[in-house]
Amino acid sequence: xxxxVKIHGNRLRGALPKIGIRPVIDARLGGIRESLEDQTMQMAxxxxxxxxxNLRHADGSTVECVLxxxxxxxxxxxxxxxxxxxxEGVGLTITVTPCWCYGSETIDMHPTRPKAIxxxxxxxxxxxVYLAAALAGHNQKGLPAFSIYGRDVQxxxxxxxxxxxxxxxxxxxxxxxxxxxxKGKSYLxxxxxxxxxxxxxxxxxxxxxxxxxxxxxxxxxxITRRINKNIFDQEEYRKxxxxxxxxxxxxxxxxxxxxxxxxxxxxxxWESVVKMTLIMRDLMIGNPKLAEMGFGEEALGHNAIAAxxxxxxxxxxxxxxxxxxxxxxxxxxxxxxxxxAFMMATENDSLNxxxxxxxxxxxxxxxxxxxxxxxxxxxxxxxVSGYDLDGIAKDGFIHLINSGSSSLDGTGQQSSDDxxxxxxxxxEITEEEAEKCLQATQWPPANYEYxxxxxxxxxxxxxxxxxxxxxxxxxxKGIGPVMQIAEGWTIELPEDVHKTLDNRTDPxxxxxxxxxxxxxxxxxxxxxxxxxNWGANHGxxxxxxxxxxxxxxxxMLRIPVNMHNVAEDQIYRPSAWSLHGMxxxxxxxxxxxxxxxxxxxxxx
Numbered sequence: 176x177x178x179x180v181k182i183h184g185n186r187l188r189g190a191l192p193k194i195g196i197r198p199v200i201d202a203r204l205g206g207i208r209e210s211l212e213d214q215t216m217q218m219a220x221x222x223x224x225x226x227x228x229n230l231r232h233a234d235g236s237t238v239e240c241v242l243x244x245x246x247x248x249x250x251x252x253x254x255x256x257x258x259x260x261x262x263e264g265v266g267l268t269i270t271v272t273p274c275w276c277y278g279s280e281t282i283d284m285h286p287t288r289p290k291a292i293x294x295x296x297x298x299x300x301x302x303x304v305y306l307a308a309a310l311a312g313h314n315q316k317g318l319p320a321f322s323i324y325g326r327d328v329q330x331x332x333x334x335x336x337x338x339x340x341x342x343x344x345x346x347x348x349x350x351x352x353x354x355x356x357x358k359g360k361s362y363l364x365x366x367x368x369x370x371x372x373x374x375x376x377x378x379x380x381x382x383x384x385x386x387x388x389x390x391x392x393x394x395x396x397x398i399t400r401r402i403n404k405n406i407f408d409q410e411e412y413r414k415x416x417x418x419x420x421x422x423x424x425x426x427x428x429x430x431x432x433x434x435x436x437x438x439x440x441x442x443x444x445w446e447s448v449v450k451m452t453l454i455m456r457d458l459m460i461g462n463p464k465l466a467e468m469g470f471g472e473e474a475l476g477h478n479a480i481a482a483x484x485x486x487x488x489x490x491x492x493x494x495x496x497x498x499x500x501x502x503x504x505x506x507x508x509x510x511x512x513x514x515x516a517f518m519m520a521t522e523n524d525s526l527n528x529x530x531x532x533x534x535x536x537x538x539x540x541x542x543x544x545x546x547x548x549x550x551x552x553x554x555x556x557x558x559v560s561g562y563d564l565d566g567i568a569k570d571g572f573i574h575l576i577n578s579g580s581s582s583l584d585g586t587g588q589q590s591s592d593d594x595x596x597x598x599x600x601x602x603e604i605t606e607e608e609a610e611k612c613l614q615a616t617q618w619p620p621a622n623y624e625y626x627x628x629x630x631x632x633x634x635x636x637x638x639x640x641x642x643x644x645x646x647x648x649x650x651x652k653g654i655g656p657v658m659q660i661a662e663g664w665t666i667e668l669p670e671d672v673h674k675t676l677d678n679r680t681d682p683x684x685x686x687x688x689x690x691x692x693x694x695x696x697x698x699x700x701x702x703x704x705x706x707x708n709w710g711a712n713h714g715x716x717x718x719x720x721x722x723x724x725x726x727x728x729x730x731m732l733r734i735p736v737n738m739h740n741v742a743e744d745q746i747y748r749p750s751a752w753s754l755h756g757m758x759x760x761x762x763x764x765x766x767x768x769x770x771x772x773x774x775x776x777x778x779x
Contacts, residue, residue, distance in 0.1 A: 182235035182602055183514055186460050188478045191232050192266025192355030193239045194348060196223050197256055199272045199281040199305070202248030211274050211300070214331070215246050218271050218295065225336055226348055233539045234515050235602040238352065241265055250280050257285070266355025269293060269323075269344070270309070273331065274300035278308040284318060287387070287773055289351035289731045291321035293340060299331040310750045319749035319770065321347050321727075346747050350728035353536040354773070356480070358387035362525060363459055363477045366395040366485025369522035373650070374711060375485065377525045381656060384772035385732050386529070391477040395490050398454050406473055407453045408464045411510075416449050418510035422610075423499075426619030426634055429683050434623045441620060444629045448499040452509075455484065455500055459517065481532045483523035487626075496621050496630035497521065501580030505531075507541045507601040508583075508609040515601050516541035521580040522713075526656075530646045530715040537724045539600030540717045541582035543637075545575035545687060547645075547714045550706035551676065560675045567690050568666045571702040575645075575687040575716070576680055578625070578632045585687065586615040587638030587665065596638040596665075598718035619683040636677075637687040639667030644721050645689065648734070649710035654764075655772070658729050659710055660739040661699075662720045663691035689716070692740050699740045708738055723747055733767040736760070 185191050198219035201207050223240035230238040241263045243256040260268070268283045273295040283290045290313075294306025306324055313320040323344065325337045336344070362382055368375040382388040401407060428435050436444075457465065461476025484490075484497045491497075503509050504517040518535055520528035521544055531542040552571045553564045564571065587596035588611035589604055599608075618631040626632075645661045666688045668676070677686050691705045698708035722741040729736055730748040737760070746759055748766075755762035755769065 184236050185232075185234050186515070187360060187480060189359050190264045191234075191236055192352060193241050193264055194223075194226055194352070195256075195260045195263070195265035195268040196240055196242045197268055197270040197283060198243060198246045199270055199276040200246035200248045201274045201276055208246075208248060212246055214273050215271070217334070218273055219243075221334065221336060222269060222271055222293070222344065225341065226344065229345060230348055230352070231539060231600070231602070232352065232356070233536050233600075235539070235600065238348070247281050248276065253281055266358070267348070267351030269347070271295075272305050273297060273302045274305065275302075276305045276309075278305065279312045282309050282312055282318070282320075284316070286318070289347070289354050290318070291323055291343075291347045291351075293323035293344070295329065296325040296327065297329050297331045314751045314754060317770065319730075319751045319766075321747070322750040323347070343747060346724055346727050349537050349724050350731055353533060353728050354731050356536055357532065360480035361389050361391045361478050362528065363391045363393065363479035363482035364523055364525065365393050365398070365455065365458065365482060366490065366523055369485045369487045369524075372522055372524055372712070374524035374526035374713065375483070375522055377483075377523070378650065381650065384775045385656060385734060387774045388480070391479060393458060393477070395485060397458070398451060399494075401454045401473070402447070402450050406465065406468075406470050407450060407457065408462065411464070412450060412453060415453060415510040416446060419445065419449055422613045424614070424617050425631070426617030426683065428620045430620060430623050436620065436629065440629070444495045444631065447495045448630055451495070451497060452500040452503055455482070455519065456504060456517065458482070481518035481520070481528045483520035483525050483528050485523040487522060491626045491628050491630070494628040496578070496626040496628065496632070498578050498621065498630055498632045499618065501544075502583060502633040505541055505544070505580045505582035506584055506612070507604055508612070513601050513604050513606070513609055516582060516584070518542065519580050520544060521577060524713050526648045526650065526711070527713040527715055529648045533725060533728060534644070534646065534715060534717045534721070537721055537728065538717055538719060540598045541584035542715050542717050543575075543582055543585035543687065544577055544580040544713065544715050546577045546712055547573060547706065547709045548576050548680065549574040550703050552703065556672070556676070559679070560672045562669065562672045566666075567664060568688075570693070572666060573689045573691070573702065573706050574676070574680070575689050575714070576684050577713070578621075578681070578684045581633060581685040583612040583616050583633065583635070585637055585685065586612045586635045587641055588612045588615050596641050598641070616685075622681055622683055625681075632683045633685050634683050635685045636667075636673065637665050637685070639665050639688070641665045641718055642720050643689070643716045643718055644725070645691070645714045645716040646725060647709065647711055647714045654735070656734045657710070657737040658725065658734050660722045660725050660736060660741065661691040661705055662722045662740055663689055666690055687716075694740055698738045730763070730766070732773050733770050735764045735767040
């Protein structure tokens with residue numbers, strides 16, 4: 176960990192969720208239960224220790240585990256455990272046992288809490304038999320649970336958690352924590368629908384029924400009001416403007432000479448976009464400083480874990496655009512130092528905001544919002560640049576580019592221990608790495624044909640060689656939300672080739688060249704097929720291949736995955752999914768339809 180970075184902790188109202196560990200046991204007294212008490216509690220403690228040592232919330236806080244006060248053998252002990260978990264704020268549970276137990280008497284029957292069971296694979300006592308019986312009970316009662324069953328038989332006294340069990344514990348816990356963290360938080364819509372983009376039509380029932388969130392709505396005129404009435408921290412504004420002018424390098428003005436603006440106007444635009452950044456952050460999470468200034472209502476914010484800014488066109492036709500604001504908020508650092516990234520969707524694309532939120536809560540990392548813009552075939556690249564593609568890019572690549580909320584972490588200027596480009600959770604980022612991200616980014620004056628009100632767009636080129644996961648939520652009438660996932664890698668092109676291709680779009684915007692992993696089948700038959708089957712104009716990505724975790728999360732929320740390139744043996748969903756048919760994609764759709772959204776009316 177970077178010792179210089181302070182863990183800031185929870186900036187939203189509502190306690191962070193905890194993981195509940197439920198040690199269940201054979202209830203038969205007179206020799207059996209007594210012989211298993213220590214072993215069962217030790218098993219639960221090992222799981223708690225493992226998760227605490229290997230997990231953090233997206234704000235950097237250590238994940239807490241809560242153990243039942245004792246083993247659970249009968250219904251009264253189940254009730255005592257439930258009572259404790261409610262008081263402690265448990266958001267997901269893992270039941271553990273090395274032995275046979277009474278299935279329906281000991282399972283977690285909370286209707287919306289993600290749940291998993293680890294049945295110890297040992298021959299001395301049938302923990303695996305309980306696992307099967309308990310899962311059958313869950314499935315019969317319509318309460319899906321994840322199965323954790325080690326591949327290899329262990330000795331009864333073996334204290335080790337096998338690697339395959341560890342992987343399932345972490346996948347389940349990351350996804351379950353994401354579910355629990357979103358519950359009760361807000362999506363803040365700043366403005367309304369941008370340029371007819373379907374994802375900008377914020378669907379409150381989607382957020383309420385599937386994510387357990389509420390939607391808040393603020394007109395963009397509220398930003399103007401706060402600017403005009405100086406409803407922002409004046410001292411922080413001065414600090415932010417000084418930092419911005421020092422660290423945010425103004426790029427070349429690519430506008431036609433007749434459209435260019437003099438430095439006095441550009442300075443006013445810089446002042447405006449910095450104020451916008453302060454104000455939109457305050458709208459999301461509040462700011463106690465505003466209360467000291469006499470603005471008690473504004474100080475509260477909207478408890479927004481994610482937000483979106485409409486911008487185009489009612490704002491950007493006459494005022495500086497939100498590109499700087501979105502990019503800085505979405506990055507892991509600003510004038511206050513290194514801190515947790517915010518999730519701010521450009522063009523108020525709330526569906527892409529959901530992807531960003533999922534990715535951030537699963538990884539702790541900043542997210543990169545992009546247009547899924549263009550498929551470049553080898554022949555097309557050769558025709559326009561004379562360059563022959565090779566390596567992983569030999570079959571073509573996709574151009575990810577957007578003027579707005581691409582976090583500066585997306586430059587790839589952070590590094591692993593062996594020097595490879597990465598994107599890190601904020602608490603692992605060094606000051607030097609933050610500086611490199613800033614130095615790798617320029618801020619050209621906005622393209623005035625797009626943004627008549629001016630502003631500045633971030634411009635960078637993502638370093639190649641990063642494994643990344645691109646995702647997108649879409650809404651299908653009659654089905655509801657569906658998820659697309661594409662794992663792949665960033666690549667770099669020779670500088671002259673990069674410029675040739677980049678200049679054909681808008682060279683003032685940030686570019687990522689992306690190669691998805693292809694399978695030879697369906698929508699991942701080749702790179703062209705990925706682009707052709709992508710469900711919308713936007714997507715969001717971050718570092719690493721975390722499609723497995725995304726798929727587990729979607730199953731918890733009852734969002735089917737219609738397109739992915741995760742290996743079949745890596746797919747991890749509740750055991751009930753396999754009872755909906757042998758085809759993984761078809762069973763996913765049927766299970767999600769069968770159970771309905773996690774917080775649908777039947778589960779409230």
